[in-house]
Amino acid sequence: MKTKLNSILLIDDQPEDNLFHSIIIEEAKLQKKVSTVRNGIEALQFLTAEENEVPNLIFLDYAMPKMNGKEFITAFDNLDLNNKSDIKIVMLSSTLSPFDMKEVEQLQSIDLFKRKPLTTEMLVSILQEYFN
Amino acid sequence: MKTKNVLNLSNTQNAYKSLIKHSTVGQLILHLDGKIIISNQAFLDLLSLTLSEIQLKTFWNSDFQTNRTESLQNFQTLLDSDKQCVDFEKEYAHKAGHTIWVNESVHKVYSPNQKLECILVMAVDITTAKCKYKKLKESESYLMRATEHTSAIITILDLDGTVKYVNHVVEGININEYVGSSVYKWLPKELSNSVKTNISEIKEHKQTIQFESKFEDPTRQIHYHFHDMSPIFTNSKVSGVTFVSSDISTLKNLEENLDRSKSLVELGMEAAEMGVWEWDSKEDKLIWDETVHQLLGTDSKTFVSTFQNFLSLIEESDRKIIASQNKQAFESKEIYEGHFRIIKKIDGQLRWIGYKSKFTSSDNEERTRLLGVVWDSTKERERELNRIKSKTLEKQNIELKQFAYLASHDLKSPLLTISSYSSLLLDKHQNMLDAKANTFLVIINKAAERMQTQIKDLLDYSLIGQNKKDVSINCIQLMKEVRDNLSYSIKESNCTFDIAALPIIQGYKTELSLLFQNIISNAIKYGSESIAPHIIIRCQKENKFWKFEIQDNGIGIEEQYLSRIFLLFERLHFQDEYEGTGIGLAHCKKIVELHGGEIWATSKPLKGTSFHFTLRA
Numbered sequence: 126m127k128t129k130l131n132s133i134l135l136i137d138d139q140p141e142d143n144l145f146h147s148i149i150i151e152e153a154k155l156q157k158k159v160s161t162v163r164n165g166i167e168a169l170q171f172l173t174a175e176e177n178e179v180p181n182l183i184f185l186d187y188a189m190p191k192m193n194g195k196e197f198i199t200a201f202d203n204l205d206l207n208n209k210s211d212i213k214i215v216m217l218s219s220t221l222s223p224f225d226m227k228e229v230e231q232l233q234s235i236d237l238f239k240r241k242p243l244t245t246e247m248l249v250s251i252l253q254e255y256f257n
Numbered sequence: 258m259k260t261k262n263v264l265n266l267s268n269t270q271n272a273y274k275s276l277i278k279h280s281t282v283g284q285l286i287l288h289l290d291g292k293i294i295i296s297n298q299a300f301l302d303l304l305s306l307t308l309s310e311i312q313l314k315t316f317w318n319s320d321f322q323t324n325r326t327e328s329l330q331n332f333q334t335l336l337d338s339d340k341q342c343v344d345f346e347k348e349y350a351h352k353a354g355h356t357i358w359v360n361e362s363v364h365k366v367y368s369p370n371q372k373l374e375c376i377l378v379m380a381v382d383i384t385t386a387k388c389k390y391k392k393l394k395e396s397e398s399y400l401m402r403a404t405e406h407t408s409a410i411i412t413i414l415d416l417d418g419t420v421k422y423v424n425h426v427v428e429g430i431n432i433n434e435y436v437g438s439s440v441y442k443w444l445p446k447e448l449s450n451s452v453k454t455n456i457s458e459i460k461e462h463k464q465t466i467q468f469e470s471k472f473e474d475p476t477r478q479i480h481y482h483f484h485d486m487s488p489i490f491t492n493s494k495v496s497g498v499t500f501v502s503s504d505i506s507t508l509k510n511l512e513e514n515l516d517r518s519k520s521l522v523e524l525g526m527e528a529a530e531m532g533v534w535e536w537d538s539k540e541d542k543l544i545w546d547e548t549v550h551q552l553l554g555t556d557s558k559t560f561v562s563t564f565q566n567f568l569s570l571i572e573e574s575d576r577k578i579i580a581s582q583n584k585q586a587f588e589s590k591e592i593y594e595g596h597f598r599i600i601k602k603i604d605g606q607l608r609w610i611g612y613k614s615k616f617t618s619s620d621n622e623e624r625t626r627l628l629g630v631v632w633d634s635t636k637e638r639e640r641e642l643n644r645i646k647s648k649t650l651e652k653q654n655i656e657l658k659q660f661a662y663l664a665s666h667d668l669k670s671p672l673l674t675i676s677s678y679s680s681l682l683l684d685k686h687q688n689m690l691d692a693k694a695n696t697f698l699v700i701i702n703k704a705a706e707r708m709q710t711q712i713k714d715l716l717d718y719s720l721i722g723q724n725k726k727d728v729s730i731n732c733i734q735l736m737k738e739v740r741d742n743l744s745y746s747i748k749e750s751n752c753t754f755d756i757a758a759l760p761i762i763q764g765y766k767t768e769l770s771l772l773f774q775n776i777i778s779n780a781i782k783y784g785s786e787s788i789a790p791h792i793i794i795r796c797q798k799e800n801k802f803w804k805f806e807i808q809d810n811g812i813g814i815e816e817q818y819l820s821r822i823f824l825l826f827e828r829l830h831f832q833d834e835y836e837g838t839g840i841g842l843a844h845c846k847k848i849v850e851l852h853g854g855e856i857w858a859t860s861k862p863l864k865g866t867s868f869h870f871t872l873r874a
Contacts, residue, residue: 138831141700163831190828191818 128211130256132158132178136168136197137186137217146184146217146243153248165192169200181211182251184243185235187218187225194218198232213255217241283359286366287376291315291332294375303359303382305352316378321349323356332363335376341365346383358387412500413489414440416460418453421497440500445472452486452500459488460495469505481509529632535617536564536627543567552610552633554601572598572607586614586627596634609635661719665712672712676705707832714840718825721768721847730766732759736794739773743781750781751789759796760803762872764852769872772848773807775841776868780809782835783866802854802871813862822858845870 133150135143143161150159160180162168168185171177187194194216206212215237218225229235236255239247277284283300285293293311301308304321311319317328324347335343344362351357364377404411404424413422418440426432430443441449448470455466465487472480483505489497526533532549536542543562550557553570560566564583568576575597586593594613601608614629679701687695736756740747762769777792784790793808814822814829821827825843845868849856854871 140831140833141704144700188826190830 127255127257128181128208130155130157130182130252132160132180132182134168134171134180134183135159135161136163136165136183136189136194137161138163138189139186142186142241149243149245150248153245155252164189165194165197165200168197169204172201172204172206179206179208179212181208181213182256183212183214185214185216186241187216187229195228195232198229198234202234213237213251215239215251217243283380283382285316285378285380287316287378289336289373289375291317291376293319300380303357303380304349316376321351323348323350332376335363335365346387349380357382358384409501409503412440412502414452414456414498414500416456416495416497418456448472448482451484455486456498459486459498463488463490463495479506480504481506526630531630531632534629534631536629538564538627541565549631552608552631553599554603554606570599572600574598583627586616593629596638608633609638611637658719662716665716665719668712669709672705672708676702676709679705707836707838711838711840714838714844717771718840718844718847721771721844721851726765727763728766729761730764730769731761732769732796735759735766735770736773739770739777742770742774743778746778746781750784752781752784753789753791755791755793757795759794760798760874762803762852762874764872765848768848768851772845772870775845776807779841780807780811780866782837783811784809785811785863798874799871801874803874804869804871806867806869808865808867810865813864813866814858814860815862816860819858819860823856 133155135146137143137146140161140163143163147159147161150157158178158180160171160177162171168183172179185194185197189197192200198214201214213236214234216229216235217239219241226238229238237251277286277295277297280297281299283303284295284297285300286295288294292313293316294313296308296311300306301311306321311321314320316322317325317332322328327347331343331345342362342364344360346358346360348356349359359380360383362379364379365373366375366377368374401424407424409424410427411422411424412420415421420436420438420440423432423435426435435443441453444452451468451470455468458466465485467483467485470482470484472482474480481504483503485499485501487499488495489499491497526548530548530552532552533546534549535544537544541563543564543566545557545562547557550560553567555570568580571579578595579597582593582595592613592615594611596609596611598607598609600606610631611634612629612631614627617626617628679698682690683695683698683702690698733756736759740754746752780792781790788810791810793806795806795808797804818829822829823842823846826839827843828837828839830837846856849870849872853873856868856870858866858868860866
């Protein structure tokens with residue numbers, strides 16, 4: 126059942142990538158809040174912080190220091206959140222090498238695998254697919 | 258009472274006449290001038306003549322004489338000398354044309370008053386005897402020649418040991434002295450005794466005795482002889498002994514050599530763990546030695562050695578080849594070799610068995626016997642397979658290295674373009690760009706820089722171990738050079754060192770330099786904000802390795818990350834916190850492993866980190 130998009134979370138260790146993706150989203154004029162964090166640990170902290178609205182679209186990078194994308198998902202699966210099933214997670218990676226794919230393709234919580242960078246077309250198709 | 262031989266003259270004459278007439282010995286009465294007066298029948302029969310043919314003919318001139326000159330001479334000689342008779346062996350010509358041999362004796366006959374009256378000739382046919390004698394002489398000469406030429410010494414001995422005959426003597430002995438002497442005088446003591454004993458044995462048992470003897474000559478050379486002593490019979494009694502001796506020294510030596518060779522071969526086969534087998538195809542009989550059974554895992558006591566049974570031991574997939582090779586072997590002369598797999602019944606192990614075989618029969622004979630060896634070639638096969646594997650790996654490795662090099666090389670150019678032009682924009686066209694544009698350009702430039710570093714590090718990583726110059730390195734000297742390389746950051750950070758005695762090790766200089774440099778530059782980079790970095794380097798010998806420890810007082814690493822840091826591209830911090838490509842420690846790991854060692858880290862967050870690694874001593 127599709128829900129309405131509330132906000133977007135960008136998880137990537139490279140500030141340039143987060144900036145770029147934010148700009149793309151801004152250009153799409155979605156008028157939705159975009160938050161950025163730099164690794165899995167910060168992402169978990171963000172998601173569990175009371176004052177934050179839990180975003181239902183997350184763009185997740187794979188290679189990040191201290192806790193990479195795969196490790197984040199493992200931790201995320203153990204999180205107790207409201208409407209967790211409504212949260213759509215898209216993995217954005219610079220490479221989708223066979224080696225990387227092997228590491229993550231089993232993860233159920235990831236709804237989509239895409240190669241960076243995020244483009245307007247990609248964004249539109251995701252919105253159409255998963256949201257009202 | 259003995260009757261007196263009273264004969265009056267006339268009676269003697271008659272008796273005499275009768276004697277001559279009926280004698281089987283040919284007799285002639287000759288005049289003193291040689292004319293034949295009387296001949297008896299026997300003489301005429303000798304030559305198939307009639308009386309009229311010889312009567313009153315001159316004896317020495319007669320047709321039956323083959324050498325008249327000689328005959329006359331002999332006659333004359335007799336008459337002239339005091340001799341009463343002479344006899345010769347001579348040839349007479351038979352009327353039929355052939356010659357006969359006669360023993361002719363010529364006697365002077367006197368009248369009662371001692372006056373020479375006439376000559377009496379007696380002739381006995383000795384042709385047969387002469388022939389026999391000739392033949393005998395002939396075979397004797399053949400025998401002589403034969404016995405002379407053989408290398409064996411043939412001696413005829415009397416029962417008391419006297420040498421009756423010898424074909425030839427040993428060098429240095431006079432044959433004339435030898436023949437007729439006692440053989441015991443000449444033989445070595447032991448042999449002498451044997452001969453003596455054997456002669457009495459032969460005399461008693463009338464059978465041949467064969468035996469060997471050994472003799473050491475003055476030059477310390479050993480000679481071996483083979484003797485054959487057999488009885489000589491005269492009237493069914495042993496009258497002498499034939500003693501034949503042959504020198505078998507060469508043969509004996511060959512025999513000994515053969516035995517020795519055989520032992521060596523057996524020893525060799527045992528050491529090499531090779532089994533020998535023989536296959537008689539006509540009877541389908543396989544002959545295996547114990548080793549073959551061991552190798553093939555069969556019981557020599559129970560296994561029925563036929564070709565089929567042998568085939569059944571072999572792995573199914575290999576059977577066909579073996580069977581067909583076997584068939585081919587009959588058609589050509591080549592040596593057959595190869596390997597097949599078996600699963601040993603005894604322990605169920607899979608082993609590779611190597612074999613080599615060849616036909617033993619000569620070219621002309623029908624091929625029936627195959628002779629070969631087998632051995633366990635499992636290790637050989639494994640080695641071969643490993644060799645092929647490592648060759649493939651090596652090839653792949655080289656390709657990979659080439660690829661890494663080419664890729665990074667080709668990436669540098671467009672990268673440079675990006676850097677150059679974005680720098681250009683930043684430097685020269687700042688005025689025309691708004692704040693956002695500027696930010697973007699800075700980001701572009703920084704990213705390009707990072708990429709360059711990344712490529713360089715990647716390239717360096719791929720080249721580790723390429724320069725295979727294993728040299729002797731003084732680590733103290735090495736540390737000096739490393740500190741020189743890092744002099745800027747050392748000075749900047751006020752970094753201090755505490756370095757213990759360092760050894761001299763065998764290794765790759767560039768790589769070891771990088772190892773120390775990476776760890777030390779990390780120690781400085783990840784130093785505490787409040788205190789200056791202080792680095793302690795220790796080293797001690799552990800078994801066959803040198804164990805190093807480089808301890809810093811930096812920010813430390815959390816335990817959960819201690820093993821991850823050595824992974825390629827793994828970082829624990831953001832680019833803007835601490836710049837880096839995440840290759841450094843992966844580098845270090847590769848270098849340490851190149852030197853046969855291991856690397857690991859220990860740490861207390863905020864207290865500092867220690868990097869430990871071992872290098873081959």
